[in-house]
Amino acid sequence: MAGPLLSIRDLKVEFATRNGPVTALDGISLDLMPGETLGVVGESGCGKSITALAAMGLIPDPPGRVAGGSILFDGEDITHADAARLRSLRGTEISMIFQEPMTSLNPVFTAGDQIAEAIMLHQKAGRAEAGRMAVELLRTVGIPEPERRARSYPHELSGGMRQRVMIAMAISCRPRVLIADEPTTALDVTVQAQIFDLMRDIQQEFGVAIMLISHDMGAIAEMADQVAVMYAGRVVETGSADAILDDPLHPYTRALIGCIPVLGKAAGLEGRMPPLAEIPGIVPPLHLLGRGCAFADRCPLAFDRCRAERPVLEGRPHRVACFAAEMEAA
């Protein structure tokens, strides 16, 4: 079996604030295997999006900076690669789609132009040819009347279509890694399902590895082969999707799974995910983290040790960072 295509090793990211540096990612490790989907799940503020931006080399610097660890793409260490190398990877090898398709597309350029721009940049295509290829891509991502839609501006498209345009843009240069940061959060449930179908089709057709970032365990369950659960800048549980969904070990993971709306496929369309009301409390501000487990204050199983000492990932291949889970297993 080949090695991971994208490998994040012990990555630390800090942000400078008025009150000194704040650790946004505290030594996380993730592996994305070729052709697979890795789901990264957690509430907002847990560091998922920072992870994605770090993989793209897009951490805004300043105030952010990579303070330790490494990011390997296909064996190449790109943690401190120069701007030119990163640009040549972006769009061609690693692409990204974002949460808000409305604000992520430039309002003053047409959909076709924005797709063609990437093609002209990376594939040395002329304007006319890039335009034709853009139309083809729009067809590929299932947009009706692609010739006409290529000439549309973002505000003239529906939310689902905009996200399809984003996907078309992302796959325009056949990347090997596609990072999708909450790609369906801003969309209706029915459209969500269509976008996921599209992403699966694209994965099969192009063999692209997908890193799917979501706060929605339901979405992760539907898409992912591997899952990493993040909390407060750390990975607290990781393993195959089956293992995590069938046998969640971390109390946080269990709470997230408890939040999957009980829709099944049949229960109809009330499935907009409720906010994580079931987990009491909120993700603690990262600069207020103490020595212990970050989840301890919200955790029903927490005991003294959880507040004194920080648990590390244990086990293989299903790994969890939790003292309670350790005791349960023992």
Add this chain to the structure above:
Amino acid sequence: MSLVQPAAAPEAISPLREAWIVYRRNRPAMFGTLLLAVIVAFVLYGTFLYAGDPYEIVWAPQTPPGTEASVPLGTDYLGRDMLRGLLKGGGPTLSVGAAAAIITLLIGVSLGGIAGYFGGWLDDLLMRVTEFFQVLPALLFAMVVITLFSPSPITTAIAIGVVLWPQTARLTRAEFLKIRELEYVTAARSIGARNGRIMWRVILPNALPPLIVSATLTVGVAVLFQAGLSFLGLDDPNTMSWGLMIGTNRQYVLDAWWPVTLPGVAIFLTVFAVSLVGDGLNDAFNPKLRER
């Protein structure tokens, strides 16, 4: 464990007091306040300390500043004392500027308030009138008004007020539109307060912060207008003012720089100080906007 004494409730600070606290900490604003105070003091009291007719010819023409003890800031092209002129000339500049700002405020707040409060066709009509006045280049319009009615400081103040009010009107309208929907206005209405009372006693006090800021900045603009008009010689030639000094000396500027430069510095510092105060007030009333 029983520290649960009725903890000294955080002292309720009035918004004005809070604004003052923010303002006091704002260095540029405090500098502007001080600068403005110094300028006003000079203009008000300077003539007592350094008396004399600014039109009187006292020394050789175009004596540079600092070369002759009896005319510390030199003389102009006729040999008139620059310092006398600067002290005397500040009065009309500042008072016309302030008066024009008050007129602007009176017209702008009344029309804008009525438009914003009553809405409907009245609002439409008044806003069209406002747009109409904004189409007329302000300085040109002021020139026409002054020419039609004989030049005097009062005419100048009125002319400036008449051309500057549209912005204030728009601002007032926007504030009134916003505030009239608030609950305390509905409450006032429900106890049968008359429109006039609601407009001027209930809404206006709450719309004051942005209006105060805008009025301050209007003073700066009005000072510039007054200076411009008297520079062109449209103000009363018998009223010494900073703009007039620049206007009368400009032809000889290549022989002597100071008769033009010094009054200009005075205008610049005045407007600069006013704008620092205005910005400071703005920051003090909107602490959230300060980040940028």
Add this chain to the structure above:
Amino acid sequence: MGSIAYIARRLVYGVILLIGVLVLNFFLIHAAPGDPAETIAGAMGGATAEMMADIRAAYGLDKPLLTQLAIYLGRVAHGDFGMSYYFDQPVISLIAARVGPTVLLVLAAQLIAITLGVAMGVLAARKPQGLMSGFVAVVSTIGYAAPVFWTGILLIILFASIIPIFPVSGMTGARFSGGSAAYVVEVLYHLALPAFTLAIIFLAQYSRLSRASMIDVLGADYVRTARAKGLGEGKVVFKHALRNAVLPIITVAGIQFGNLISGALLVESVFNWPGMGRLAFDSVLRRDYPMLLGILFFAALMVVVANLLTDLSYRIADPRIRTGGR
């Protein structure tokens, strides 16, 4: 496509505004103290009884006020803005000779102010705490607080006696025709200082505004998308960000046209620029009302046209307005 209907509506509105200016003119003459006929003849003392009779007849001054207004509007509709009794020429032909230089000055100043202002703002936005941001703050202060006629005179001192590379006046050859390349160079050469002086006021506003707008836009999601595509920093900033950041500049530039014309009055006076400002100044001194009111009308016309053009350019620059139909 609402564009044509929109333009038509704006045109009609502009015409109504201009008729409003004429009505205002008419009432200003009647509001002035004294006999309107004398007001029209101008306080030049030399108006003969015969001339006064002519004026009374031409303006219908013995008729009711509304009839007089109708007569006045009717004359204007035929391009007759009256006679300038001081210059002894029709107002319209005097203005026609002076419109060109003023338009040239105003447009050149606007161009300089926008180009330099946006460039400064963009550079400053890259580093919100950097040197350029400080420079923008200083320029804003000067542009706001320094009287434009004074900066003009200071520039004259600077360029006349210290670094004499630009002429400080002399643009008095009143005609702006001709067309040889040398003539164009000559005009531009004389234009440089006045246009730059006038630009300083607006440079301040544009640089401050474009800095703020650019900082906003650089934080937008679509800028991140552009970076994620692998675009270079130049393309990200100057194509994706700038196109959006200039939108508020266009709006403000439109609003500023009236103020530009006001500023041009002073700048023309400082630099002896043969435009409408000088003409207005002269007519004020001679109390030449028909002339002055004609200038007021044409200045308003310039503002209305400029506003219309601004609106159109905004519709071109922002597709959301063009097709969104608000």
